[in-house]
Amino acid sequence: MKSPISQVPTDEDQFVSLDGALADESKLELLEYWRSITKRKWGILLLGLVFAMAAAAIVYSLSPVYRSTTTVLIEQGKSNLLSIEDVYSGISQAKEHYQTQVEILKSREVAARVVRDLRLWEYPEFDLRKAEEGGVAKLKASLGFGAVKQEATEARLADAAVDMFSQQFSVEPVRLSQLVKLSFESKDRKLAMLVANATAEAYIAADREARFKMTQQANGWLQERTQSLRDKLLSSERTLQAYRDKSGIVTLSGSAQTMISQQIGEVTQRLVEAKARRAEAESAYEQMKSIVDGDYTSVPAVLRNPSVADARRQEAVASQKVAELQQRYGFEHPKMTQALSEQRAAKESLQRQSQAVAQGLTREYESARSTERAMEGALASARGTVQSVNRQEFQLSVLDREVQANKQLYDLFMNRAKETNLGGDLQGSVARVVDEAVVPYAPVKPKKIMTIAVALVLGLLVGVLVALLLDQLDNTVKGIEDAERRFQQPVLAALPELGSKEGAQAITMFVDKPESYLAEAVRTARTGVLLTDIDLPNRILLVTSSVQGEGKTTVSANLALAHAQTKRTLLIDADMRRPQIGRRLGLPLEAKGLSNLVSGTVALKDCIHCIKGSMLDVMPVGDLPPNPLELLLSSRFSDTLSGLAKQYEVIVIDSPPVELVSDALVLAPMATRTIYVVRAMQTPHPLARKGLVRLQRSGAKILGVVLNHLDHSKSQRYYGDYSGYGAKGYAGYGYTKTKNA
Incomplete structure (x- = not known):
C-alpha cells in the first residue's frame, strides 16, 4: 500500500476552488448587522436610557438661560450734503459698509x-469677585494652580465683565437685508432685555460720536487748508499786479496785441509800395546812366514827363515849320532864320527839360531808396515790439492762470468747509432700532427635551456601535448558518451545550438518553453520513477538530454508538498523545488497543472491547508509543486499517486536533470522509478554517462540520430559528429537554 502522504489528490482545480472558498470571507450583510443589534437590544436600550438619565440630571441641574433680541437697521446714510466719508475715503460699497458695521457691533469698544x-x-x-470666591477657584488655589489674587478695582472688574459680555453676546446678520439681530443671553431675563437694547443704543451713540469727532477733525483741517489757500491767492494776485506795473500793461484783453498787428500790416503795405517805387526809379536811373552825350530824350521815363513831352511837341512843330519854309525860302530868308532860331530854342528847351527831368528822376530814386530803408527799419522795429509783447503776455497769462486756479481752489475748500460744518450738524445716524428687545419668558438654554432626546439617540447609537464592534471582534462561530457561511461546508448536526454534570456523561448519552437533544443531533449527523457515498459497503470516518476541548471525542463516541444500532461499527482512538475514549468509556487502564495491534504484539481480539448496552466495538490506544507519528505513517498501520475496514461496515476514528499535531493530516487521506468538530461561541472561525484548508491540502474529503456546545438560546439571538432542530423544534417533535448551560 502507498504511503498516506503520497495519496494527496492532484486535481488542482478542485483544490483551488475549495481553498479559495474558505479563504475569501464574505462581507456581513445588513441582516447580519440587524441581528447583531437585536441580539443586544436590551443592553442598547439600557445604555440609551443611561445617557438620557445622565443628560436629564445635568440639564435639570443647570440654571435656565434667557435670550433677548433687538433688531437694528443699518443704513448707508446718504444726504445731499457732503458726508465725512467723502472727505476721507470716498463712497463705500453697500456690502462692504454693511459688513463693516457688523464687525463694529462685535467690537470691544461697543x-x-x-x-x-x-x-x-x-x-x-x-461680578469677578463671585467667580474668584467659587469652589473651583478655591480648589485651584489650594492645589497651587490659581493665579495670584489681585485687587478688585473698578477697571479690572470692567475688563472681566467685557470678556463675559463678549461670550454671551451674538450678532446675526439677516440675509438679503440690511437688518442685524443683536442677541444677549443671561440667567436674568430682565437683564437680557436691558443689555440687548443698551447695546443697540451704545452702537448708535458710538457711531454718532465718531461721526461728530471726524467732522470736527475734518472741519479743522479744512479751515487750516483754506487759510493757507487764502494766503497763496493773495500772494499770486500781488505778483500779477507787480508784473503789470513793471511791464506797463494796462489790460489783458489783447488790444495791445491787436494794435501792434495792425501797425505791422500798415508798415508792410507801405514797404511794398516803397519797394515798387524804388524799383521803378531804379530802372529809369539805370537807363539814364547809360546816356553819354547828356541827351536824355531817349529815356522812356523822361519822355513820359509832361514838360518833356510838351517841349518835344514844340520842337517837332518848330522842325516841321523849318522844313516847310526851307522848300519856299532859302537859309537867308528872314522867316527861315526865324524858324531856325525857334527850332534851336525848342531843342534847347527840350534839352533843358529832359536834363531837369533826369535830375528829378535821380533824386526820386534816392528818395525811394531812403523810403524803402525807412520802411524796412520800421517793420523790423514793429516785429521786435510784437515779440516783446508776446513774451510779456505769455508771462502775464501764466500769472493770471495761477491766480484763477488759486481762487477756484480757495472757493472750493471754502464751500466744502461750510458744507462739512453744516453736514456735521445735520448728518443722521448710520443705524436705527427697528424692533426693541422685550423680556423673554421661555429660556433658550438648556433645551431639556431636545437634550434628553439627543442623549437618548446618542446612547442608542453608541450601543449599536458597541454591539457591532463586539460582533466584529468576536470571531467565533455563532450558529449553523454562520458556520456554513464561513466554512462553505455543510453542518451535519449541532450538538447542544450541556451542563458540567451532563457533560461528563455525554460520551454515551446517545444510548443513555435517546430522547435528548444530543441524541437527536447525533441521529441527524448519522443520516448525513449514510446519505453520502451510498454505494460504499464500508466507511472510514475520521473525526477531528482544531484544538483540544471542542468535543471531538464525544462526537466520535456518540456517532459510533448511533451507527452501531444498524451496522457493524468500530470506534478507534487514534489520539496516541492524549487518549480519552478508553478512560471515558470505563475500559481498564491496561486495556490493549491500536498501538499493540499495529506493532503486532497483541492479537486483534485482545485489542477490541465491547461497550455494555450497545453493539459498538471499541479499540483504545493501548500502550502509548514513543513515536505516534511514525506509527501512523508506517505501512503496518495502513494494512491494519484496511483489514479492519473489511470486517466493519463503519469505522469511526477519533484523531488528535489538527493545529496541535499532524496526526490528523496523516490519517485523513486514509479515511473515506472527514468530520470536523467546531465548538460554538468559542473556537475562532479563522482557526477552524485554517484546519479545514490543511486537511483538504493533505487529501481529506470533508463530509461536513459538527457544531458542538451550541447554546440554542444564544444562537437564536444571532440567527433566529436556525436551520437545524432548535429548542422549539425539538420540543415540537416531543423530545424532552435536557439541562443546557
Whole structure:
C-alpha cells in the first residue's frame, strides 16, 4: 500500500476552488448587522436610557438661560450734503459698509461702552469677585494652580465683565437685508432685555460720536487748508499786479496785441509800395546812366514827363515849320532864320527839360531808396515790439492762470468747509432700532427635551456601535448558518451545550438518553453520513477538530454508538498523545488497543472491547508509543486499517486536533470522509478554517462540520430559528429537554 502522504489528490482545480472558498470571507450583510443589534437590544436600550438619565440630571441641574433680541437697521446714510466719508475715503460699497458695521457691533469698544453704561460688574452674573470666591477657584488655589489674587478695582472688574459680555453676546446678520439681530443671553431675563437694547443704543451713540469727532477733525483741517489757500491767492494776485506795473500793461484783453498787428500790416503795405517805387526809379536811373552825350530824350521815363513831352511837341512843330519854309525860302530868308532860331530854342528847351527831368528822376530814386530803408527799419522795429509783447503776455497769462486756479481752489475748500460744518450738524445716524428687545419668558438654554432626546439617540447609537464592534471582534462561530457561511461546508448536526454534570456523561448519552437533544443531533449527523457515498459497503470516518476541548471525542463516541444500532461499527482512538475514549468509556487502564495491534504484539481480539448496552466495538490506544507519528505513517498501520475496514461496515476514528499535531493530516487521506468538530461561541472561525484548508491540502474529503456546545438560546439571538432542530423544534417533535448551560 502507498504511503498516506503520497495519496494527496492532484486535481488542482478542485483544490483551488475549495481553498479559495474558505479563504475569501464574505462581507456581513445588513441582516447580519440587524441581528447583531437585536441580539443586544436590551443592553442598547439600557445604555440609551443611561445617557438620557445622565443628560436629564445635568440639564435639570443647570440654571435656565434667557435670550433677548433687538433688531437694528443699518443704513448707508446718504444726504445731499457732503458726508465725512467723502472727505476721507470716498463712497463705500453697500456690502462692504454693511459688513463693516457688523464687525463694529462685535467690537470691544461697543461692549466696553455697554458695560460702563450699565455697570454690569455690579450684577452677580458679571461680578469677578463671585467667580474668584467659587469652589473651583478655591480648589485651584489650594492645589497651587490659581493665579495670584489681585485687587478688585473698578477697571479690572470692567475688563472681566467685557470678556463675559463678549461670550454671551451674538450678532446675526439677516440675509438679503440690511437688518442685524443683536442677541444677549443671561440667567436674568430682565437683564437680557436691558443689555440687548443698551447695546443697540451704545452702537448708535458710538457711531454718532465718531461721526461728530471726524467732522470736527475734518472741519479743522479744512479751515487750516483754506487759510493757507487764502494766503497763496493773495500772494499770486500781488505778483500779477507787480508784473503789470513793471511791464506797463494796462489790460489783458489783447488790444495791445491787436494794435501792434495792425501797425505791422500798415508798415508792410507801405514797404511794398516803397519797394515798387524804388524799383521803378531804379530802372529809369539805370537807363539814364547809360546816356553819354547828356541827351536824355531817349529815356522812356523822361519822355513820359509832361514838360518833356510838351517841349518835344514844340520842337517837332518848330522842325516841321523849318522844313516847310526851307522848300519856299532859302537859309537867308528872314522867316527861315526865324524858324531856325525857334527850332534851336525848342531843342534847347527840350534839352533843358529832359536834363531837369533826369535830375528829378535821380533824386526820386534816392528818395525811394531812403523810403524803402525807412520802411524796412520800421517793420523790423514793429516785429521786435510784437515779440516783446508776446513774451510779456505769455508771462502775464501764466500769472493770471495761477491766480484763477488759486481762487477756484480757495472757493472750493471754502464751500466744502461750510458744507462739512453744516453736514456735521445735520448728518443722521448710520443705524436705527427697528424692533426693541422685550423680556423673554421661555429660556433658550438648556433645551431639556431636545437634550434628553439627543442623549437618548446618542446612547442608542453608541450601543449599536458597541454591539457591532463586539460582533466584529468576536470571531467565533455563532450558529449553523454562520458556520456554513464561513466554512462553505455543510453542518451535519449541532450538538447542544450541556451542563458540567451532563457533560461528563455525554460520551454515551446517545444510548443513555435517546430522547435528548444530543441524541437527536447525533441521529441527524448519522443520516448525513449514510446519505453520502451510498454505494460504499464500508466507511472510514475520521473525526477531528482544531484544538483540544471542542468535543471531538464525544462526537466520535456518540456517532459510533448511533451507527452501531444498524451496522457493524468500530470506534478507534487514534489520539496516541492524549487518549480519552478508553478512560471515558470505563475500559481498564491496561486495556490493549491500536498501538499493540499495529506493532503486532497483541492479537486483534485482545485489542477490541465491547461497550455494555450497545453493539459498538471499541479499540483504545493501548500502550502509548514513543513515536505516534511514525506509527501512523508506517505501512503496518495502513494494512491494519484496511483489514479492519473489511470486517466493519463503519469505522469511526477519533484523531488528535489538527493545529496541535499532524496526526490528523496523516490519517485523513486514509479515511473515506472527514468530520470536523467546531465548538460554538468559542473556537475562532479563522482557526477552524485554517484546519479545514490543511486537511483538504493533505487529501481529506470533508463530509461536513459538527457544531458542538451550541447554546440554542444564544444562537437564536444571532440567527433566529436556525436551520437545524432548535429548542422549539425539538420540543415540537416531543423530545424532552435536557439541562443546557
